[in-house]
Amino acid sequence: MIWPGDALPSPQAASEVNLTPFGARYTRRHPTGSAAHMIEVQGLGKCYGDFTAVEAVSFQVAAGQIMGLVGPNGAGKTTTLRCLAGIIPATTGHARIGGVDIAADPVAAKRQLAFIPDEPRLFEHLTVEQHLNFVARLYGVADWQQRAQPLLSELEMDDKRRLLPSELSRGMKQKLAIACGLLHAPRAVILDEPLTGLDPYGIRRMKNSMRRLSSEGVAIILSSHLLDLVEEVCTHLLILKDGHKLADGSVAEVRARYMADGETRLEDVFFRATGESESPSEDARA
Numbered sequence: 001m002i003w004p005g006d007a008l009p010s011p012q013a014a015s016e017v018n019l020t021p022f023g024a025r026y027t028r029r030h031p032t033g034s035a036a037h038m039i040e041v042q043g044l045g046k047c048y049g050d051f052t053a054v055e056a057v058s059f060q061v062a063a064g065q066i067m068g069l070v071g072p073n074g075a076g077k078t079t080t081l082r083c084l085a086g087i088i089p090a091t092t093g094h095a096r097i098g099g100v101d102i103a104a105d106p107v108a109a110k111r112q113l114a115f116i117p118d119e120p121r122l123f124e125h126l127t128v129e130q131h132l133n134f135v136a137r138l139y140g141v142a143d144w145q146q147r148a149q150p151l152l153s154e155l156e157m158d159d160k161r162r163l164l165p166s167e168l169s170r171g172m173k174q175k176l177a178i179a180c181g182l183l184h185a186p187r188a189v190i191l192d193e194p195l196t197g198l199d200p201y202g203i204r205r206m207k208n209s210m211r212r213l214s215s216e217g218v219a220i221i222l223s224s225h226l227l228d229l230v231e232e233v234c235t236h237l238l239i240l241k242d243g244h245k246l247a248d249g250s251v252a253e254v255r256a257r258y259m260a261d262g263e264t265r266l267e268d269v270f271f272r273a274t275g276e277s278e279s280p281s282e283d284a285r286a
């Protein structure tokens with residue numbers, strides 16, 4: 001999604017979009033043709049002053065894959081995602097969306113991307129409908145109402161069209177941010193803790209939406225500490241710790257690498273891979 005301060009796409013950006021409620025049954029000219037790996041990150045590093053938050057991380061996400069990005073606090077997940085989305089510049093390496101380098105051509109790259117942060121950032125004076133109208137104009141989405149209608153219905157926001165953010169609950173704000181992010185039918189979607197604030201109905205719908213997007217060929221990165229969620233919806237995994245990649249690959253590959261006899265849960269894989277014991281008291285006893 002594009003927010004104040006970001007570069008804007010040209011009005012004709014999505015002129016050839018034939019939009020469906022959640023995804024990719026559309027045709028569009030892409031700057032570099034089809035990209036097997038919709039998201040490509042090569043040797044990505046980020047320093048904040050003297051501190052290296054992310055070092056030489058590489059991974060790819062292909063169309064239809066849902067990659068779970070997991071790691072302990074401070075692992076560098078948000079930093080990686082923010083570099084990937086062009087919100088902050090990487091210190092080293094490259095990130096490409098649909099084959100387009102985010103640093104070299106941020107507008108073309110962002111046109112194919114939705115970044116939905118955990119904390120929805122909305123415009124105080126725009127209603128739900130005006131948000132969608134505004135985002136549609138930024139991305140040049142023709143017939144945006146046709147696109148917005150099923151999104152709002154799916155998210156159960158139909159009757160909230162005329163409300164301002166201050167009149168929405170936390171979960172409704174999150175749903176509005178999701179609707180804005182998906183309005184231009186992105187080919188790559190980055191979700192940072194997307195379930196924050198959603199009720200059980202919203203959570204179920206969000207999981208179904210991720211699966212639907214994936215089935216329509218959208219590449220998804222899902223960053224979350226909710227390992228049950230990751231286990232349920234993700235096809236691939238990337239584990240970071242202290243700014244380094246510990247593992248990536250299909251869920252089965254990462255499981256095979258870290259799972260011990262008798263262990264079945266992704267949680268076990270996480271603790272083995274990151275080398276952290278399950279509870280602080282175990283550390284204390286050791």
Ligand SMILES: Nc1ncnc2c1ncn2[C@@H]1O[C@H](COP(=O)(O)OP(=O)(O)OP(=O)(O)O)[C@@H](O)[C@H]1O
Pocket residue numbers: 048051053071072073074075076077078079080
């Ligand atoms: N703007 C910043 N300036 C300086 N250091 C930062 C900045 N943003 C993040 N960091 C540091 O970079 C490291 C990685 O932070 P990041 O937010 O990417 O981790 P994370 O994996 O998303 O963590 P969490 O799971 O807690 O959200 C941390 O040590 C953090 O303190």
